[in-house]
Amino acid sequence: MRRATIALAVIAWAGPAAADGVCGDAIDQPAAVPWRDAGFDGGRGACPVADVGARVGGHALIDTPGFYGTLGGELALAVRQVAGAHVAWGLTARAVDVTFVQNAVWKIVEPSYGPLAVDGLYGVDATLAGRPLRLAGWGAVALPFTRSDVDGSTGAAQLAGLASWQARARWRVHARLGALGWAGRAVTGTSTRAAALASIDLAWRARRRLAVDVGVDAQLGWYRGGLDHLAVRAGVAWRLARCWRLHGAVGAPLAGAERQDVAVTLGVARDLE
């Protein structure tokens, strides 16, 4: 009862919903729930955002028949900036990554840091059915040689086409169609993986300062055969004050070969503009 009262108070404090245009407020952007190491597969909306932020993420993989499991958590720091009407870029550093791995009786916790990731976005405004639409091309690269805990190196990239559309005053639809590429190289070998992905999110501005988001991800190819996952996610974004916002999300695969069982993310950001 006490929790419900608190929740109602928070929603009431969030105020009535507002319509700010498709890119008016970053809390309308879709939740990013990455599945892959270092989070380079996480999505975003087509809107340019200028902010600095910190995000903690967690993931769990429990493979009971294989006597295998991983539990991981990471803290990533990011800055995103807008350069004109069409361009935005970002820089993300995974400050710390702590992973517990159990392989039968081996149990090991390994902290590490890195990698650095850069991304760039080019977008244009349009309309669809008379409502605002933002289209963008986006690329992100997790830079090799920027991790601490391996002798070799890994690098990764995402290239995606993004669309964000204001379907209604409170409703936004975000779509992503993209490709993932990953390569790892050590003295003992080279490994590459690639995947195609598509996602769609529906974001609803429930209150003026509060938006919720549900989305579906589909990914093929990462596990080198068939559907990687059809995953759902749900997120919430909450503007704390004029410049500050919190966001959190959780995702879980419904079908496919996905090894991860659950991924969560929780972040805080401060708008720069």
Place this chain on the structure above:
Amino acid sequence: MLARCCVAAVATLALFAAGCGRDSCLGGDCEATTPCGDLAFRCDAPRLYVGAVAAAPGELGLARGQGAADDVLISNGVVTAVVSAIAAPTDLAPTGGNLIDLGPSGGADDLTILYQLAGLLPDDAFAYDRLEVVDRSPAYVAVIARGHLDGRPEVAVATRYELRPCDPGLRVRSELFNDSPDRQAFVIADAAHWGKRRVVPFAPVDGQGYLTPPLELLDLTALWKPYPFVAAAAPAPDAPAYGVVACDRATVAGVNDLEVSALGTPIEVVPPGQGVVFERFVVAAPATDAGGGPAAAVAPLLAARGQLFGAATIEVTGAVQAEGLAFGGDVRRASIVIRGGGDDVPLTAVVPAADGGFRAVVPATPELSFELWSFGRRELRGSIPDDGALGVLTVPAPATVDLHVVRAGGGADLPIDAVVVFEPADDATRAGTRGSFHGKQTLCAPWLGPPHGASPACNRVLVEPAGTQVEVPAGHYWVFASAGPDATVARAEVRLDPGEVTAVDLALRDLDVTPPGWLAADLHVHGAASFDSGLPDRDRVRSFLAAGVDVIAATDHDYVTDYAATVRALGADDRLLVMGGLETTPLIPFLDVPGEDLPRVIGHFNFWPLTPLPASPRGGAPWDERLEPGALFDRLDPLIGDAGVRMINHPWDEPQFGRDLGYLRAIGFDPRRPVPATDDGTPNGALARRPGGGHANLDWDALEVGNGAGADEWQKNRLLWFALASASHPVVGTANSDSHGLRDNQLGWGRTWVETGTPVGATDVAGFDAALKAGKVVAGSGVFVAVAIGPPGAPRRGPGLAPVVPQPGDVVAIEVRAAPWIPVTSVRAVTSRGERVLAADLAGPADPFGVDGVVRWRGEVPLAELIAGADDWLVIEAGLPPPRYADLDDDGVPDTGDNDGDGDVDLDDVEPDEDVGPIANPPDPTDPTDPRFVMTRIVPESWPYGFTGLLLIDVAGDGWTAPGSAR
């Protein structure tokens, strides 16, 4: 801004694409990856060989090696190693490509296997699929094995074994690359399966040395410790010493145990796209005039560390004498552990050479000290001077005992093979002679030698007909001699003085325990071909003779032998029938059992006869992993033939090292429930499954009811045997020793008597097996139970699986026989309806050392009193009443003994942190008046019992019908 970012990203990617070198076997050029490249050794006559074992020069070979003709031998004339052919997996490894023999060239091999793993699960074993032989003589020779982890095809692996001229060890480099999508916790480690009773590892870290901590598999992460090097050697004069040192890092990490050592890299997270490399130097060295033991390997290990890391060393020298005479050449006489540093870390151990001298190299360490062990006791300790010269160390001189045992009576005394046991006759001698192998393994009083090695072992000696001399610490002893349960036990009291030679002559007399026409057999016997036996073949065969058995099934773990050459050499062909055989010993868990989290293995089965094929992998034994019993039987059928025997061994034995030893326990068989005709998904239903389409999983011919001389295994297994008989699966019940040495399980205790109607010299394998499979069997530990059914005064039918159709008035005639030194107080009849005591509180013979009183009980019981109305099976048992055991976990099989001795079995008897158990034989008595005293001197941890084979009573003559599940 964006442009600058893109430029940076592209530049970084370009750098990434350029790679970080490909000097690895997995990544590219294996030729460029000489392991331990900074090492260099010199010698006078360098040579190199790599090729098939069959084509290798004989002088490079290894005594006791098990390399098959198609395996690859690599040698430089200093060290010889054999890498198993890919299609010839051995022991724990899922494929070939592993070291199965290693030793000084022309010397001996004590290695079972050295294989690579990345984790503990079978999935994480290196599974090789290609073997490349590289001959770059005169620079080097190499063998390269490539593959992947056994259960993770996305994790590629490779190992390069390389020898350069004069190297005292193999240079080994293993690589692993994680192409899986998951972060993995991996190591690269060499696992050496020592097998508990042969090679003893020596770890130079605080608190270890020979005293390795218990290897708890669930604590393996915490136990995985760094070592500067690790050495190992069997405590035998001709044993090679082994050792390993890392080349690409300062330490090797891992665990050491009498069962297995695993040494390699630290446990680390290996992300996708990353790998691990491990380079090490694996040495094998013979004992020299500098001494033997682990020190023989430590010296080259430290030489390598000196070259690799600049580690300084000190040489410690000295000589051991007893009464002014050189005293060395054997770990029994002298073994020295050298310690150093503030924590008194054991650094090496050396067995002085025959002249008493020794030279041992140790890492340069302050505060060096030594401890000198002799006859299992630490006799001397002291500090080592800065120059390392210890001078002469003096230990107490032992006495020498000249032992002769004869068979007396019926004419001239006949010198015979026998077992002689020394027993302290007073407390002072017991306290003053109790010893162990450097504080490890079995405590013995006196300690005459390593308990798992050659004679003398522990406190017992094999005496040959020509007599045997043995060194014994001075003291007051009883000396017992035995030639098995068909002879008396002789006893003599001696006082042995240091340095004196004392003759002890002991005379035994034959006893009529085994009736004519019956042969005594031990159908479960191990020797040096087994990974867990350190007993040389000669002593193994002498133990057959000393135990008074006629027939042996040689059943080494996963290797076919028959001791034929040794039997011939000892001139025992006419006294022994040794059948080549095999104990299949699966080690790779695979079997999913409903309700169990962990996969299982199917336990052990014996098969005979088999023909040894030394040029074939495993001596001709088929690969037995990942097979259910039925499929295993199918695989063995063509080898043992129609007349061959399949026996399930110790079906309810406890798992060891995570491996099941008994199939019925592994599947959770419930003896209180019926066995369905088809697999219904229950544990009992698994018995009916035909996994290979041929045999069902319960298609064994014999079940090992008695395993060893104690009552514990017998009491568990008899219930399983009875339950299967009640469920329409009556088979032969046997009792065997499962002996691995001279001290653990005594050969011939238990034993299986088989009525062949012929003496051993006139018996062939086929005839013996036919009689056995017909069920003409009595078995037990020292007690022979003769039984026959028929009318009073008329010909009677003895044991056999052919049903008996009783006639009105038929009786069961029983005669229980045992040597006077074996107590028998009880005779019981057992059917599916329960037990009936036929005789109790029988008095023993007046003189346990005499010849009178062999027949302990003779009687006739009307069959109708035992079997009434319906078909049933009948077994007669005799001996002492079984010890108190209880089934605390209610699975139908006893699991716990009266361990606190309070007269009942309850939770108070259970060990802390356990649900049930242990179940063990009652302790051996120390009171000479105890009825078990003499028997337990000869056969420690024994309990007298005997039982007949199943008698199937077909009451109506309409075919025997099983009485249903056991009641």
